[in-house]
Amino acid sequence: MSFKFIKFTGLIFVFFACRDPKVIPNISSQRIPIEKSIKPKPSIENLIKPYKLHIEKSMNEVLCYSINAHSKKEGSLNTAIGNMMADAVFELSAPLLKKRYGLDLDVVLLNHGGIRASLPKGPIRIETAYNIMPFENEVVVSQMKGSVVMDLVNYLRTAKRAHPISGMTLKITKSGELGLLKIQNKPLNLEKTYNIATSDYLHNGGDRMNFFKKNDSVFRLDYKIRNILIDYFGSQDTLKPKADMRFTYTKKR
Template sequence: MMKNKFFNLLVVVLFLGLFSCEEEYVKPVKISYQQQAIDSTLAKNTDMEEFIKPYREKIDAEMKTVLSYSPKSMFKSDSPYNTAIGNMMADAVLEEANPLFKQRHNLAIDAVLLNYGGIRSGISEGEITVRTAYDIMPFENKVVVVELPYEAAQEMIKYLMKKRTAHPISGMQIQLNHNYSFKEAFINNEAIHPEDNKNKSFYIATSDYLLQGGDEMDFFTNNTEVFHLDYKLRNLFIDYFKKKDEINPTQDNRFTVGN
């Protein structure tokens, strides 16, 4: 009986407490605002400018740091099937990510596939700086290595055959006939044929964006295993540039039509 009385008293106290809180809560009756155009008429905040200035100058100096040199300009529109800049990017991933993959997992990358749309700028003749790396790869995308079973690897080759776009590839070779029909394809020097059925898999380095099926690369979702290297592509390119006195890639025969 005493327990019931105590419970009832507790309920009354809580109710009164909630009621009193609700009474004390001040509800807004009107909200006013004024639209401020952001244009040349907007005065600078000198205090904020002075606060930001040393950080801006430090970032600008770092972005101008020279890493390497390019004897020629290169752009992703230079060729329809493979380009110097795309080949360089894919080769850089293979060169920089493979030792890390071996060290962590005692495995080797067979090939690299990035996406044409991910190349956001070209490289002009002259000095290659930190800003160059940010220009070609402004995103926060990271390198992942995907274990693709043979069937998914076949789908990857079919995708590249269908798109016939200069996606950056490395460790891979695709040759099509004049009518764009399949001629031959290789991944890490192993022939891949659309009709084969093999119990084999390949380790393909790509970006975490493409891993999710970006650019319609759905075959990456049909993986056996994914290895995250926690290595941003932009940082990878910076590391690659630092090691090279000169960046001078060429268009080659890694993807050809009618040869």
């Protein structure tokens, strides 16, 4: 598994005074680097071995296949892997939102920095989903007036970064001016209320997406983005994600 382990452990020595059990007169610590010179303890290895084998078996389960490898660095304003993630969140969140709250999903917005690994070529495993999305982020749906959605659009317009979106078409000039904006293939209505799916991290202001603080209502789906990826991969035979025209530069200056 591609997990990063803590490279240091620490020993803390606490010395208690005999005269008063409530007093700790001295505390000392020692930094011990975890490196190859430290030999594993057989008793500990035997203890964790069955759990390790179980996790490895689960993580190595093949869910589908990808024709090509895709990195989040491949595009300027939208990427194949980002589009796949946003579309997966839309596809699996929309029916849940409808069933639980009777609402229609309009847009999905994730963040470019939240994509933590590339999509490899070949077998796509459960481990792949953990590598791409190692965080415990969950999907939440924020209900916004069109005027607040415009703040979201302005954020994307000025950031000029490939934050994954779905359900929205956006074109900007090289200078950052708005050229085209459509939601579900319709012009933005400033008076309409839209349902925007995002992660709880972004909804709380992550990546400086402070416009979510102006929302009308928030609906929780209790669905981790990582689990969405696992379910999405499991529903596919072959992945063919691609960059498209959902967020691009317009030729107009």
